[in-house]
Amino acid sequence: MASSGTGTRTPVHDLDVRSALNDCHSAQKGRKHGVSVVDVAKRAGVSTQTVSRVANGNPDVRNATRERVIAVMNELGYRPNSAARALKRGSFRTIGVITFSLSSTGTMRTVEAIALHAARQDFAITLIPVTAPTQAGIQGAFSRMSELAVDAVIAIMEIHLLDAATVALPPGVKVVVDSDAGEQYSVVDTDQADGARKAVQHLLDLGHETVWHVAGPEESFASERRAAAWRTTLTTAGRPVPPVLRGDWSAASGYAAGLRLADEPGCTAVFAANDHMALGLLRAFREKGKSVPEDISLVGFDDVPEASSYAPPLTTVRQNFTNVGNQCVDHVLRQIHTNTTETGITLVPTQIVHRQSTARPRQ
Known part of the structure; x- marks a missing residue:
């Protein structure tokens, strides 16, 4: 670049x-x-x-x-x-990485995978966080990245790029992660929709009449893709679609949602959009006298390292962040070496991990 x-x-x-x-x-x-x-x-x-x-x-x-x-x-x-x-x-052997946040599990593990795989190819990375999800914030980060002399840029963006008219990526970005950047770029992401479908279908197969959902923030691409798949899976199965509850990915927001769901008549199954919110749900259910999975079954998303140590161990959808990071680097290096621009979407499959937080509903 x-x-x-x-x-x-x-x-x-x-x-x-x-x-x-x-x-x-x-x-x-x-x-x-x-x-x-x-x-x-x-x-x-x-x-x-x-x-x-x-x-x-x-x-x-x-x-x-x-x-x-x-x-x-x-x-x-x-x-x-x-x-x-x-x-x-004519090469700096450096890949730039621009991201909106370093606090989320997905971003941190993807950046780690990118850095490790780049190092194996004798490339370094330069990381610059965007201070605000605005056009000025993105352009400022990209300008700084240009001054630092990198060969290409990977953008990890947890927003709806096409839905936000005021936010667009500058020319020069080779790969985009966690975004609906569409056919303008080479996009690499977890198969968010299929992961959510697996979570909901698992609960339906256990015999639950429907599945409640604690979604992430509306501005998040991953959150909306998971919520849409939850809704579609229920509709396709001819099941009632409960109102969605919103969180902000934190355990605290999951706790707040759990206090409400514990008092919801007929709520026997919940799909949380990430494992941290699921942790908050577990605490709320316990305080409300609801047993998991005897009273309410719970599925998360991500498979964070601590998920197997939750009480009870959490059934969740595993994202392969290593594969996502590796694919990003491979796509970038191919474009650098061939001096071409690739477009299209690469989806990395998910896996549902069965643990002790789900069971058949009480008869």
């Missing part, structure tokens, strides 16, 4: 490269204790070109020569200038 933010790399002329390299070498020489490529070449008894080849990992250097040059580099404390090398090869 070029620093202009257009999404296409501006060709760097040979003169610009030579100028940048000379500036970098001059800056090294000008420092009081700086060590230049010339210093290494003199001490090792080789040409500066040989030193550059060793620094760049070029295989066309004899092993004995390479070892001698590396030994001198270590002795003198020489460090190759990464900016100059990046200009020369």
